[in-house]
Structure formats: structure tokens, C-alpha cells
Amino acid sequence: MKPSQQQEIISRHSLLWLLIINAVILLPLYDKLTPWTMAICGICLVWRYGIFMGKVAKPPRVLVTSLALASALTLALVTSKIGLLNGLINLLILGYSLKYIEMRDRRDVRIVVIVGYILIAITLLGQQSFYFSTLLIVIAAINTCVLVSLYREDVKLYETARIGFSLIIQSLPLAVLLFLVFPRLPPLWLMPQMKTAQTGLSDEVSFGEIGRLTRSAALAFRVKFDGTPPSNHQLYWRALVLEDYDGQTWTQNERIKTLEANNLASSSMPAATGPWLNYSVIAQKSNQHWLFGLDVAFSDTADIIQLPDYRLYSTKSLTQTFRYSVKSFPSVPMDITLTDNVRNINLRLPELSNPRTHTLAKNFAGRYPNPVKRLNAMMNYFTEQAYFYTLTPPPVGPQQIDDFLLENKAGFCVHYASALTVMARASGIPARMVTGYQGGEWNKQAQYFSIYQYMAHAWVEVWLENRGWIRLDPTSMIAPERILEGFDGYFEGGDSYFIDSPFSTLRLRDYPLLNELRQTLASIDFYWSVWVLGFDSNKQEQVLHKLLGKITTEKLAFFMLSSLALIMLVIAYSAGLLRFSPDKDKISSAYLRVCRLLDKKGVSRRLDQGPIDFCHSVERQLPVIAKDFSLLTQYYIALKYRTLTPSGRKSTTKLFIRLSRKLQLKLIRL
Known part of the structure; x- marks a missing residue:
């Protein structure tokens, strides 16, 4: 061979x-x-x-x-x-x-x-x-x-691991520097679409849809408020508005889907004098377009529009973590006036569907001509008739609302929201279902809310003259703790709703020390999302402005070159290339630098060991450099201990220095 x-x-x-x-x-x-x-x-x-x-x-x-x-x-x-x-x-x-x-x-x-x-x-x-x-x-x-x-075939497994990991660690400062100063350029090409399963809420909701989400502990999004955050019962995170109902499933209306498909916005931020909330949302990857906000939400973040049903919508699919800013105006009314088309859409019900519910709704309309009193009576009906909240309701037949409302009387948010919406429409009041999330888990360390998939919720919006769309949540009549304390408070002590997340860290909440650790780890990931994943061109400009003042090409180039030089100096020093000996003799200094590098490779020179004896040790332990080091030792002995002619010393010194540099580079690469 x-x-x-x-x-x-x-x-x-x-x-x-x-x-x-x-x-x-x-x-x-x-x-x-x-x-x-x-x-x-x-x-x-x-x-x-x-x-x-x-x-x-x-x-x-x-x-x-x-x-x-x-x-x-x-x-x-x-x-x-x-x-x-x-x-x-x-x-x-x-x-x-x-x-x-x-x-x-x-x-x-x-x-x-x-x-x-x-x-x-x-x-x-x-x-x-x-x-x-x-x-x-x-x-x-x-x-x-x-x-x-x-x-490095001659070293042990752990030594190879030490070198490999040290190389990665040494590269991190350079990566940080490039992260800070490298321009955020737009993509030069379109990424091929990845067909990945969509997660979270769906734009089609049936009785079992949100119940599926309540078994998942996956993170949906995080929210950080500027100032004091609202109470848990005020956190209704609007995501989808469902206006069409075929007797089995709630879906979006076609006019909204058309606007979504064409990325057409409908509203601008109001000149409101009332209170507002400023906050930022970090939405997790969902491969969907809908975003989350409190009523009434507006955002000036790029690629976000607001639709006529007061939802925030991303013009791009959320294929990765997405951070956006929101301003919400809780006191701004939604649609004081209603067009005939929208009114008809939100009064429409399928024929021959849930006849007993229609009869009940007409009874309410006859007894309570005033729409507000009628709605109050419908809400109180859920309390008076001994309904209860459960994530495992009994099955229903084709007449879903009839079976739930008049027979089973057990269900979760979709059941109650569907029933109230159908009753309101059947009694002549425009109504629609809204889906999103309710509540949030407060992280006291980083001061933000985490909203998980199991917090998915459905509620109702009804339209009233001179007031616009008003939120009604029938679930609050059955399980007020679900709204006041959140999903966790209502189901405290039982994690059966985590059936699809057996390894979720949320199961550690009942153990104070472990829960504190969980919150700390979550805080670290939150700051990573804010400062690293959310480090866009605007943030880059802010950071560089703090470091350099007014940003110019010359300043940026000097900052990059000086930072790069500093990083290279640190790496060179750690490699043993910049450890100068107090000895002014350049021959001894070069020889000692090689010895220090050999010491890092596991070949140490004893204090009582001469050059020839040490050379034999190197030949035994590092045969890959034996020939070069033997020649270096010969040059060293000749220069230090023999009498040479001026021309011979000059040529030998040149050969020695050249060989010592070659050995240093070879040892660094080993």
C-alpha cells in the first residue's frame, strides 16, 4: 500500500x-x-x-x-x-x-x-x-x-471532544459579531413551501374541535405588556370570527376569505381618546395566517393587516416564530352600523336544523322584546337549568344544539357558544362565534404571559343597536372560575387535559421548586425570542446607534475590523502563539513556544530534561511530528551550544525559525 x-x-x-x-x-x-x-x-x-x-x-x-x-x-x-x-x-x-x-x-x-x-x-x-x-x-x-x-488519531476520545467543542466555543464571538453587524438583507429567492401540519385553531369549528386543543400543552404565543397588564378575565385573544353555520360546523364567511386571499385591509387605527394597551406578541410557528390580539387590535408591523371582523391577519404564513407589536382600544365600538348583507349573514340558520332550539329562542323573543333583556335571560338560562362544564361531553346526534341544550346539558366552550349564537339568531339578534384563547400563564420573573393551546376558547358576539358588536361568554355562567382564574385555575389538581402532552413541563406546576425552575427556563427562552429571533434591521440599527453613535460606513468598518482583530488575538493567545518569554533570545523563545504547544498536546517537558531527552519523548508520544522536532532540536543545540561562523549562524537561525513556525502551525491543527 x-x-x-x-x-x-x-x-x-x-x-x-x-x-x-x-x-x-x-x-x-x-x-x-x-x-x-x-x-x-x-x-x-x-x-x-x-x-x-x-x-x-x-x-x-x-x-x-x-x-x-x-x-x-x-x-x-x-x-x-x-x-x-x-x-x-x-x-x-x-x-x-x-x-x-x-x-x-x-x-x-x-x-x-x-x-x-x-x-x-x-x-x-x-x-x-x-x-x-x-x-x-x-x-x-x-x-x-x-x-x-x-x-488526531493518536489522542483519546475525550481529548478529541475537548478540541472539537473548544473550536465551536472559539467561533461564538465571531458569530456574535457577524450577528450584530451583518446587514439584514431581504431574501434573493422564495423559499419552497413546506407542507407541514398546521397547529392551533382551525377556521372550521365543530363540537369536538377546541376540545382537541385542550389536550395539548404546546405553546401558542407569548405576550408582554407595556405597563400594568390586564386581569386574567379581560384576556380574550381574538383569532377567528365564524359566521357561517350548516348545522354541524362553523366556518368563516366567503367575503372574509376573499379579503384574506387578496391581503386587503379594511380599517385604520382610530383617533381614539379612550385608554389603550400597548403590547408585543411572539407567535409560535403554526403554518397559518391568523394572529392574536385583544379587542380592538391594530398593528403597524409589516405584513399585518386588519380585516373587517377586527382580526389581525398575517399576509405570510407563520413558518417560524413571529414577533409583532399591537395597540388595542378596549372602548372602541365595533360596527356601530351594520350593512344589510352582514346582518343577513349573521341571522342565517340552516332550515330544519335544531327545531326545538328555535322554539325556545322564539319563546325568549316573545317574553323579552328588548334585545338586551332577552340576551340576559338566555345567559341566565344556562345557570338556571343546571348545565355543567366538561371536556368529555356525551355524544350528540345530527341535531347537535337540540341534543346539547335540551338533553345532555354538558359540554365545553364550543357547545355553549354555539347554542347561544343559534338562539340569538333564531330570536332575531345578529350573532357570530369568535374563537381564540382566553387567559394566560403569568411569568413573574420576566413579566409576560404564556398562552398555551389548551387555553383555546370560543365565545359569542351579538350586535346591538348603537353599541355594535358586544362580547358574551356563556361559559362564564357555567364555570366562572374558567374565566376569572383561567383554565389552570378551573382544572387545578388534575392534568387530564394534558393527555396529548405526556412530557410537558407544565406538569411540574404543583411542585414549587420545580415550577420556579420551569419559569426560569421559560424566561431564558423568552428573552432569546425577543433579542435573537426578533433582532431585525430596526433593532440592529438601535444597538449599533448605542455603540457607535451616528452610524457611518467608516465607523461600521472600523468597529468590525477592530472587533475581528480582538477576537483573533484572543484565539491566538489561547493557542499559545502570543505568550512571549521574558528571555530576549528569540531562539529560546521560539523553542519554548513549541514546548508549550507540546505540553497542551500531552507531551510535557520536565525541569530536569534536556533537549535531546525531550526529543526522544516527543518521538515516542507524537510520532507524526518526530522528524521535524528532531531536526528542530539539532538546530537548537547547534545555535545554543556550538560555535558557528557568522554566515552559518545566520542560515541556521533562518532554518530554525522557519521550522519552529511550521511546527507551531502543525501542533495547532493537531
Whole structure:
């Protein structure tokens, strides 16, 4: 075997690190993998482990090539179902795994490592929380350890890990600098749409829809108020307005869907003299467009419009965490006047649907001609007839409202909101259902609210002459604690509504110390969302203005260059390149710098050890530099202890300095 070929053989040290990185790098991407992609990746991992243990041989190239072609063809066929971006990600992952089992030399390893870094970056398309990002930094460090192992075959596993992680840590200041000063440029291309399951509220609501969300402890959004926040019972986070009802399902009206499709706004911020609330919302990824705000909400954040039903709507799908500012005017009326078209829409009911509810509503209309008194009587009806609140109501038949209102008398917010809306319409009062979230969990450490999916709620808006749309919440008549204290207060002591989130940290709330820790960790993630994920061009300009005053090109260039120089000096010092000896003899200084670097690599020089004896130690422990260090030692002894002619000393000194620099660079790279 030729020496060059021998150097390219992958050591078992590198193979072990490759096994580790291959096992962990695909875990954050599991939700983007098709089942058969996961199966192929698993087979490749097991096969590589068999190769590592010497149980199986490497697959022939024809097999790997056939698998690659078959995978590419299959992905081309299913891309329309999973989305172009997901298809490309699956293709890259398959290429990564197939290359992993057919590696034959160090060049192949370097390719796998580079693709690994790309996969780590792709993972950030789906999740960018603080703890997830920290996990990706750890995975990047493990990937770096693979590279280190290619050139440090003689060191132990923990030493390779130390070097790999230290390289990542040393790169963080440079990353922070680039994060601060690199311009926030608009994208040069459109990202292919990723077909990912939508989360949160739906624009079609039936009796079981919100009940499904109440079993999820996933975070929906966070809110931080400027000043004193409202009380829990005032936190009605408006998301969707549902005006069409077919007897089974509530949906948005077509006129609203048309405005959404064309991104047409309808209202501007009122010149209101009443009180208002300023707050910022950090919405989690949902792959939907609707946003959240308290009545009546307006936002001047880019890509947000307000629709005629007083909802905030993002013109772009929320494919990542999105921060926006809101100003709400609680005292501003909604639609003092109502057009005939909107009135008819909100009075419309399907024929032959829920006849007994219609009869009940007409009785209310006959007894209470005044709309306000009629609505009060309807609200009180829920209390008088012994209804109760439950997340597991009995099933209903085709006449849903009749069965719930007059038979079962048990349900949650959608049941009560649907019943009141139908009764109001049947009695001649325009009404509609509103869905969103109610309440929030207060984080006293960072002073913000967390709103979770299980806080999803439905309520009713009725239209009254000279007052506009008024909110009524029939759930407050059945379970006032649900509104006053929030969902957590009503169901305190029982986490059965977390059935879809068995590992949620919210289960720790009953343990004070653990809950305090949970709140602290949540606060860290909140600040990460505010200062890192929300670091847009406006914030960048504010930070640079505080650091530099008036921002100019010259100041920005000087700041970047000086910061970069400082970072490089720190890295050079930590590598042992800037530790100068008080000895003015440049020969001794250069020799001692090499000795200090050798000490970092585990080859220490004793105080009683001479140059020749130390050279023998280096030859035994670091054979990869034995030849160069032996020659350096010869030059050192000649310069320090022999009589040389002026020309001979000059040429030997030049050779010594050149060789010492070469050795320093080689030791740094090891």
C-alpha cells in the first residue's frame, strides 16, 4: 500500500465519531422524514455499525447507486404530497446516509461532515427556540469532532471532544459579531413551501374541535405588556370570527376569505381618546395566517393587516416564530352600523336544523322584546337549568344544539357558544362565534404571559343597536372560575387535559421548586425570542446607534475590523502563539513556544530534561511530528551550544525559525 493511500485510510477513532454524529444529527429532523426515508437511514446506521464491528462488508457501489436512484425517483413521485422543501430535505438526508455507508477514505468523511453542517442549518427552518438552538450547537461540535479525529488519531476520545467543542466555543464571538453587524438583507429567492401540519385553531369549528386543543400543552404565543397588564378575565385573544353555520360546523364567511386571499385591509387605527394597551406578541410557528390580539387590535408591523371582523391577519404564513407589536382600544365600538348583507349573514340558520332550539329562542323573543333583556335571560338560562362544564361531553346526534341544550346539558366552550349564537339568531339578534384563547400563564420573573393551546376558547358576539358588536361568554355562567382564574385555575389538581402532552413541563406546576425552575427556563427562552429571533434591521440599527453613535460606513468598518482583530488575538493567545518569554533570545523563545504547544498536546517537558531527552519523548508520544522536532532540536543545540561562523549562524537561525513556525502551525491543527 502506498504511503499516500495509507494516510487516507479512515481510522477507527474517526469511525466511532461518525457513528455518534450519524445517530444524533437526524434526530432533530425526524418530523420532516417520510417513513421510508427513516427506514433507509436506520438500515444505513445499522450497516455502518456492522462494518465498524467487522461483522459485515461495505456495500458494493452498484447497490448504493441503485438505492440512490430509486430514492430520488420515489421522492420525485411524492414531492407533490410532502412539499418541495420537504422533498429536497429528504433527498439530502438520503444522500447523507447512503454516502455514510460507502465511505472509503478521508475525502468521503470530509464530504459527510460538510453535508452534516448543512443538515444542522436546515434544522433551524423548523425550530429556533433557545434550547433547541443550544442542542444544535452541541451537534455541530460533535460534527467538528469528526474532522478533528481525522488529524488526531493518536489522542483519546475525550481529548478529541475537548478540541472539537473548544473550536465551536472559539467561533461564538465571531458569530456574535457577524450577528450584530451583518446587514439584514431581504431574501434573493422564495423559499419552497413546506407542507407541514398546521397547529392551533382551525377556521372550521365543530363540537369536538377546541376540545382537541385542550389536550395539548404546546405553546401558542407569548405576550408582554407595556405597563400594568390586564386581569386574567379581560384576556380574550381574538383569532377567528365564524359566521357561517350548516348545522354541524362553523366556518368563516366567503367575503372574509376573499379579503384574506387578496391581503386587503379594511380599517385604520382610530383617533381614539379612550385608554389603550400597548403590547408585543411572539407567535409560535403554526403554518397559518391568523394572529392574536385583544379587542380592538391594530398593528403597524409589516405584513399585518386588519380585516373587517377586527382580526389581525398575517399576509405570510407563520413558518417560524413571529414577533409583532399591537395597540388595542378596549372602548372602541365595533360596527356601530351594520350593512344589510352582514346582518343577513349573521341571522342565517340552516332550515330544519335544531327545531326545538328555535322554539325556545322564539319563546325568549316573545317574553323579552328588548334585545338586551332577552340576551340576559338566555345567559341566565344556562345557570338556571343546571348545565355543567366538561371536556368529555356525551355524544350528540345530527341535531347537535337540540341534543346539547335540551338533553345532555354538558359540554365545553364550543357547545355553549354555539347554542347561544343559534338562539340569538333564531330570536332575531345578529350573532357570530369568535374563537381564540382566553387567559394566560403569568411569568413573574420576566413579566409576560404564556398562552398555551389548551387555553383555546370560543365565545359569542351579538350586535346591538348603537353599541355594535358586544362580547358574551356563556361559559362564564357555567364555570366562572374558567374565566376569572383561567383554565389552570378551573382544572387545578388534575392534568387530564394534558393527555396529548405526556412530557410537558407544565406538569411540574404543583411542585414549587420545580415550577420556579420551569419559569426560569421559560424566561431564558423568552428573552432569546425577543433579542435573537426578533433582532431585525430596526433593532440592529438601535444597538449599533448605542455603540457607535451616528452610524457611518467608516465607523461600521472600523468597529468590525477592530472587533475581528480582538477576537483573533484572543484565539491566538489561547493557542499559545502570543505568550512571549521574558528571555530576549528569540531562539529560546521560539523553542519554548513549541514546548508549550507540546505540553497542551500531552507531551510535557520536565525541569530536569534536556533537549535531546525531550526529543526522544516527543518521538515516542507524537510520532507524526518526530522528524521535524528532531531536526528542530539539532538546530537548537547547534545555535545554543556550538560555535558557528557568522554566515552559518545566520542560515541556521533562518532554518530554525522557519521550522519552529511550521511546527507551531502543525501542533495547532493537531
